[in-house]
Amino acid sequence: MIRISAPESAFEGEVIELKAMIQHPMETGYRRDSKGDIIPRDIIKSFRCTYDGNIVFEAEFFPGIAANPFLTFHARATHTGALTFSWTDQHGESWTEERMLTVS
Amino acid sequence: MRRACLLALVLAGCSEDHDRVAQPSQIAPEDIQSGYDFLQPETQSLQDDEFANPGYLWVDKGQALFNQAPENGGPTCSSCHSDDSRPVSKAAAHYPAIDELTGKLVNIEARINLCRERYQDLSPLEYESDELLGLTAYLSHLAQGEPVSVKIDGPAKKYYAAGEEYFFLRKGQFNLACSQCHNEHWGEKLRGDTISQGHGNAFPAYRMEWQTFGSLHRRLRDCDSGIRAEPLEFGSETYTAVELYLAKRAEGLAMESPGIRR
Numbered sequence: 001m002i003r004i005s006a007p008e009s010a011f012e013g014e015v016i017e018l019k020a021m022i023q024h025p026m027e028t029g030y031r032r033d034s035k036g037d038i039i040p041r042d043i044i045k046s047f048r049c050t051y052d053g054n055i056v057f058e059a060e061f062f063p064g065i066a067a068n069p070f071l072t073f074h075a076r077a078t079h080t081g082a083l084t085f086s087w088t089d090q091h092g093e094s095w096t097e098e099r100m101l102t103v104s
Numbered sequence: 105m106r107r108a109c110l111l112a113l114v115l116a117g118c119s120e121d122h123d124r125v126a127q128p129s130q131i132a133p134e135d136i137q138s139g140y141d142f143l144q145p146e147t148q149s150l151q152d153d154e155f156a157n158p159g160y161l162w163v164d165k166g167q168a169l170f171n172q173a174p175e176n177g178g179p180t181c182s183s184c185h186s187d188d189s190r191p192v193s194k195a196a197a198h199y200p201a202i203d204e205l206t207g208k209l210v211n212i213e214a215r216i217n218l219c220r221e222r223y224q225d226l227s228p229l230e231y232e233s234d235e236l237l238g239l240t241a242y243l244s245h246l247a248q249g250e251p252v253s254v255k256i257d258g259p260a261k262k263y264y265a266a267g268e269e270y271f272f273l274r275k276g277q278f279n280l281a282c283s284q285c286h287n288e289h290w291g292e293k294l295r296g297d298t299i300s301q302g303h304g305n306a307f308p309a310y311r312m313e314w315q316t317f318g319s320l321h322r323r324l325r326d327c328d329s330g331i332r333a334e335p336l337e338f339g340s341e342t343y344t345a346v347e348l349y350l351a352k353r354a355e356g357l358a359m360e361s362p363g364i365r366r
Contacts, residue, residue, distance in 0.1 A: 019155055067315035
């Protein structure tokens with residue numbers, strides 16, 4: 001599951017708040033199960049938000065990041081375009097969500 | 105001879121039933137407080153923020169499942185449970201309840217699985233699966249703010265009694281009953297934590313310790329293993345009876361799911 005909070009419309013020059021959360025265990029690789037075996041690491045490595053193709057926010061994740069990572073950041077609305085939010089895990093699998101932003 | 109007598113006395117003392125039951129105790133009705141009041145302000149604000157609260161990941165999933173047509177072509181949950189007929193909006197605040205067909209006590213999880221088997225021709229969902237947690241979260245979240253109230257008369261009576269008995273039963277290597285922490289010592293410290301009153305009105309909930317979402321039965325299992333007693337199975341009749349006892353004990357508290365707990 002992915003949760004995105006982004007405005008549908010904004011005025012030109014307005015600073016908008018964007019929020020993104022993804023359901024993910026962010027298993028550190030340091031824990032052991034009840035039999036004493038190491039639980040393999042399983043983490044998201046990177047997050048990227050683009051606005052009409054240009055990167056507006058990027059983050060690198062490490063094992064210390066808690067499960068279900070939640071990010072809040074800001075961008076300046078300049079023109080109508082698509083906001084894409086994408087996460088990529090350590091295996092290269094990725095998840096993407098898109099929202100249209102209409103600028104008037 | 106004297107030593108033998110002493111040993112016999114000790115053994116007799118251990119096997120006597122009254123030693124296994126904690127003293128009677130209860131929280132005065134005016135003192136009943138949700139676990140929310142025992143959280144730090146930061147944790148409270150995480151629960152209150154409808155976006156930042158990670159429990160809503162499961163609410164969203166449940167809402168999608170509730171309205172999604174099953175692969176076998178059966179009806180969706182929402183096709184039966186519309187606002188006009190058989191509304192489910194506040195139902196979660198009144199569970200566990202007696203299933204009218206079998207006369208057995210069921211909680212929300214068991215009710216969802218009964219619906220799947222009876223009306224959707226689907227296999228039951230596994231306890232703690234994202235699907236069952238999602239549907240439970242969605243239904244409980246619809247009842248947010250509704251005061252907890254359950255029926256404990258008629259066929260529910262024996263389940264209530266069984267739940268109460270378990271609550272006061274001393275068990276595990278620590279030989280502790282639920283009541284000894286949550287009735288007798290709430291508000292006091294257990295290591296770094298403040299002991300809550302042990303209400304279930306925020307469940308299913310997101311627990312920091314789990315780093316994920318879980319059912320009330322998972323929470324009960326943690327309590328039992330915490331006192332080094334053997335946890336019961338998910339969905340067991342005894343835990344469901346305890347759930348009923350806890351709901352009656354928490355009567356009047358507002359439903360909080362998806363809650364955030366430590």
